[in-house]
Amino acid sequence: MADLRDMGRQDSGPHGSGRQDFDAVVIGTGAGGAPLLARLAQAGLRVLALEAGEAHPPEAMPTDERAQAGLFWRDERLSAGANPLPFGNNNSGCGVGGSTLHYTAYVPRPQPDDFHLRRTFGVGEDWPLAFSKLEGYFDELEGFLGVSGPATYPWGPPRRQGYAHPPLPLNGAAQLMQRGAEAVGLRTSPAPNAALSRPQEQEGYGLRPACTNRGFCQAGCSVGAKASMDVTFLPLATRHGAEIRAGCFVTDLERRGDRVTGVVYRQGGQERRVRAGAVFLAAGAIETPRLLLRLGLANSSGQVGRNFMAHVGTQLWGQVEEEVRPHKGIPGALISEDTHRPEGADFAGGYLVQSIGVMPVTYASQFARGTGTWGAALTSHMRGYRHTAGINVLGDCLPQPGNFLELSDEPDGRGLPKPRIHFSWGENERRMNAHATRLMTDLWTAAGASGLWTLERSAHVIGTARMGRDPRRSVVRPDGRAHDLENLYISDNSTFPSALSVNPALTIMALSLRTADGFLAARRKGESACDRGALEQT
Numbered sequence: 273m274a275d276l277r278d279m280g281r282q283d284s285g286p287h288g289s290g291r292q293d294f295d296a297v298v299i300g301t302g303a304g305g306a307p308l309l310a311r312l313a314q315a316g317l318r319v320l321a322l323e324a325g326e327a328h329p330p331e332a333m334p335t336d337e338r339a340q341a342g343l344f345w346r347d348e349r350l351s352a353g354a355n356p357l358p359f360g361n362n363n364s365g366c367g368v369g370g371s372t373l374h375y376t377a378y379v380p381r382p383q384p385d386d387f388h389l390r391r392t393f394g395v396g397e398d399w400p401l402a403f404s405k406l407e408g409y410f411d412e413l414e415g416f417l418g419v420s421g422p423a424t425y426p427w428g429p430p431r432r433q434g435y436a437h438p439p440l441p442l443n444g445a446a447q448l449m450q451r452g453a454e455a456v457g458l459r460t461s462p463a464p465n466a467a468l469s470r471p472q473e474q475e476g477y478g479l480r481p482a483c484t485n486r487g488f489c490q491a492g493c494s495v496g497a498k499a500s501m502d503v504t505f506l507p508l509a510t511r512h513g514a515e516i517r518a519g520c521f522v523t524d525l526e527r528r529g530d531r532v533t534g535v536v537y538r539q540g541g542q543e544r545r546v547r548a549g550a551v552f553l554a555a556g557a558i559e560t561p562r563l564l565l566r567l568g569l570a571n572s573s574g575q576v577g578r579n580f581m582a583h584v585g586t587q588l589w590g591q592v593e594e595e596v597r598p599h600k601g602i603p604g605a606l607i608s609e610d611t612h613r614p615e616g617a618d619f620a621g622g623y624l625v626q627s628i629g630v631m632p633v634t635y636a637s638q639f640a641r642g643t644g645t646w647g648a649a650l651t652s653h654m655r656g657y658r659h660t661a662g663i664n665v666l667g668d669c670l671p672q673p674g675n676f677l678e679l680s681d682e683p684d685g686r687g688l689p690k691p692r693i694h695f696s697w698g699e700n701e702r703r704m705n706a707h708a709t710r711l712m713t714d715l716w717t718a719a720g721a722s723g724l725w726t727l728e729r730s731a732h733v734i735g736t737a738r739m740g741r742d743p744r745r746s747v748v749r750p751d752g753r754a755h756d757l758e759n760l761y762i763s764d765n766s767t768f769p770s771a772l773s774v775n776p777a778l779t780i781m782a783l784s785l786r787t788a789d790g791f792l793a794a795r796r797k798g799e800s801a802c803d804r805g806a807l808e809q810t
């Protein structure tokens with residue numbers, strides 16, 4: 273088994289191998305950065321990943337809800353708008369593995385019509401590529417990550433292959449959701465989840481054991497059953513010669529003409545630089561546009577930072593007579609996509625419904641925030657914690673001119689401008705939320721829950737450097753390469769033209785692999801192939 277504590281300092285010297293010259297440098301090691309790092313390393317390229325966060329080996333993951341804060345991006349971000357996003361905890365990750373260290377690992381595929389909302393509804397933005405261009409990557413990822421799921425998944429096109437492993441057991445909330453859904457006529461299915469229901473051998477890592485159902489997925493999986501990048505693509509990458517430098521915050525990209533030539537970063541108070549044949553920016557949908565805006569790069573369209581989206585992610589909570597023990601069991605267990613395109617809906621797009629698990633401190637703070645309950649009343653409510661169960665939705669969000677990221681005048685701890693994110697629900701999000709809240713209320717009532725309350729919220733940060741064919745309306749091409757720079761690629765949640773009505777990580781990884789394959793194909797053909805736009809064919 274690879275010793276993950278050594279990641280980022282596998283070679284001698286104060287900053288990794290000391291090598292300063294790479295074919296490709298990847299910035300960020302989350303769902304967007306790790307898959308392509310492995311692909312490029314497997315192709316024999318000299319590749320380096322620079323990661324702002326530290327390595328968190330599985331065995332060091334605490335079984336402690338409060339300690340999970342160490343996995344999150346802690347630099348302050350400013351929020352504005354009518355539905356300001358809470359940043360800090362429960363937002364985006366920081367560490368070798370990025371946000372996958374703390375994600376719940378729900379990995380449904382998007383459905384084909386997710387990619388053409390505008391064509392269907394006349395609003396939003398269509399993707400410049402079709403579902404069929406990603407389908408092979410979804411197949412590959414579900415096998416490689418070891419996704420557990422049902423023998424037959426009820427939604428989406430017929431699958432070419434089954435899930436790698438049988439479904440995980442249902443936690444208390446999932447069993448309740450199954451009961452309520454049956455009563456209101458909503459189909460459910462065990463969710464595709466990138467945690468193992470059976471052990472799996474992982475190249476470069478060793479044997480990943482099966483999930484032990486302790487329920488701490490959002491605090492980091494201490495056994496390596498959950499397919500975070502640190503136990504899957506990153507060990508694969510290092511097995512094939514990639515270098516990962518942790519604790520390295522990228523501050524600048526050196527340029528000559530329309531090419532990036534080097535990457536400047538800070539590590540332990542020192543400024544360092546490496547030369548790069550190509551740069552893959554995978555710093556997430558906040559830090560990617562923040563860096564580009566600071567450097568005035570890749571923004572001839574004026575679209576960097578624009579089109580910010582976050583899924584409609586409202587939760588509904590209630591209590592039942594029996595013990596649910598919401599901290600136990602895999603939190604990402606049951607799903608329904610019957611609401612993907614609800615009949616008679618007064619909004620564009622759709623949503624899915626998922627069961628959730630929750631730890632006590634998170635639940636107490638959410639209850640206080642959602643209901644304004646404090647002091648003795650909050651303590652009294654928390655006595656019923658073991659009987660508490662929740663569900664949530666995840667729905668489309670349309671890009672709007674008023675939702676964007678900008679650089680503020682306030683410097684952060686590094687002396688760099690803090691990002692300010694403006695976010696307000698539009699009419700479509702409000703209508704979808706009302707539909708979803710009615711449905712969840714019916715479902716939880718039918719399941720026998722009482723004392724219902726909702727937490728209106730938005731989930732995931734999406735869309736601030738979108739892909740498209742038109743360089744006036746998008747930042748990167750369909751293959752992830754910046755319209756403005758020959759050898760700068762973006763690979764993370766920022767390139768999504770629309771939010772999709774599913775959790776994003778599987779699609780981010782699929783795009784990451786596709787970007788790597790396109791880059792490698794162009795390299796084989798020579799740069800002229802790039803110039804002819806061969807990579808943009810969808």
Ligand SMILES: Cc1cc2nc3c(=O)[nH]c(=O)nc-3n(C[C@H](O)[C@H](O)[C@H](O)COP(=O)(O)OP(=O)(O)OC[C@H]3O[C@@H](n4cnc5c(N)ncnc54)[C@H](O)[C@@H]3O)c2cc1C
Nearest residue numbers: 300302304324370371376377378522556764765775776777
């Ligand atoms: C609590 C929670 C649960 C979630 N559950 C699910 C789920 O069940 N299913 C799902 O699909 N999605 C889930 N998500 C969302 C999902 O985890 C993210 O959308 C996805 O992992 C984002 O990947 P990314 O590569 O775009 O960015 P990130 O994972 O944020 O990766 C960016 C990386 O870049 C690094 N970085 C940033 N700036 C710099 C810099 N200047 N220099 C060097 N490094 C830098 C960061 O430290 C980070 O490691 C969840 C999110 C949260 C918060």
Ligand code: SF4
Nearest residue numbers: 483484487488489493
């Ligand atoms: S519930 Fe399973 S996947 Fe989640 S942290 Fe525990 S062992 Fe890992």
